[in-house]
Amino acid sequence: AQSVTQLGSHVSVSEGALVLLRCNYSSSVPPYLFWYVQYPNQGLQLLLKYTTGATLVKGINGFEAEFKKSETSFHLTKPSAHMSDAAEYFCAVSESNAGNMLTFGGGTRLMVKP
Amino acid sequence: EAGVTQFPSHSVIEKGQTVTLRCDPISGHDNLYWYRRVMGKEIKFLLHFVKESKQDESGMPNNRFLAERTGGTYSTLKVQPAELEDSGVYFCASSQVAGLNYGYTFGSGTRLTVV
Numbered sequence: 681a682q683s684v685t686q687l688g689s690h691v692s693v694s695e696g697a698l699v700l701l702r703c704n705y706s707s708s709v710p711p712y713l714f715w716y717v718q719y720p721n722q723g724l725q726l727l728l729k730y731t732t733g734a735t736l737v738k739g740i741n742g743f744e745a746e747f748k749k750s751e752t753s754f755h756l757t758k759p760s761a762h763m764s765d766a767a768e769y770f771c772a773v774s775e776s777n778a779g780n781m782l783t784f785g786g787g788t789r790l791m792v793k794p
Numbered sequence: 795e796a797g798v799t800q801f802p803s804h805s806v807i808e809k810g811q812t813v814t815l816r817c818d819p820i821s822g823h824d825n826l827y828w829y830r831r832v833m834g835k836e837i838k839f840l841l842h843f844v845k846e847s848k849q850d851e852s853g854m855p856n857n858r859f860l861a862e863r864t865g866g867t868y869s870t871l872k873v874q875p876a877e878l879e880d881s882g883v884y885f886c887a888s889s890q891v892a893g894l895n896y897g898y899t900f901g902s903g904t905r906l907t908v909v
Contacts, residue, residue: 723899729897780850780889781850
């Protein structure tokens, strides 16, 4: 069975500082990995995804994530935080041979201080 | 193109009552999914429709939950009777092509509170 762990339910950074949101997964087969963001009163928006190919994937709003198979990780980073990045971020995994179900982590709420 | 629409956005009901949530997927999207996030927990899969057929309902918690998708367009999720532990946010998503490498689009969710 697949699972996702997001370390830190709340992360606070200063504006302009590096954003690092951690995600570790477990999967018995090659995974598909996703990061979603939820802004207040909005739906889940796909930030980026890894399916196959290049392990460093770039997403919207300057975010990127690197798939590290040896570490079973898919951490999300952004070099410089902006106030508008304050939101809740969700890491999710799906097993590549298991159809359409996503398994989510518990979410990390990112706060950006001025 | 209009996104995935869910209503109501909020619902407060008493324990034992019935509530029906509705999801309108993006036009032309055959695949429709329901997820929910119970307070303080992870977002969890409930079920997946392909057109009007239930492809996977392995995440439905119990028989108090009934999902339908008549005509393969909008979907409803009925909770009858509602219990306190049903409180949470219910998300709907849709995709044109099955398979997660294509991604899917989520709605804003319905926040259900059972008191």
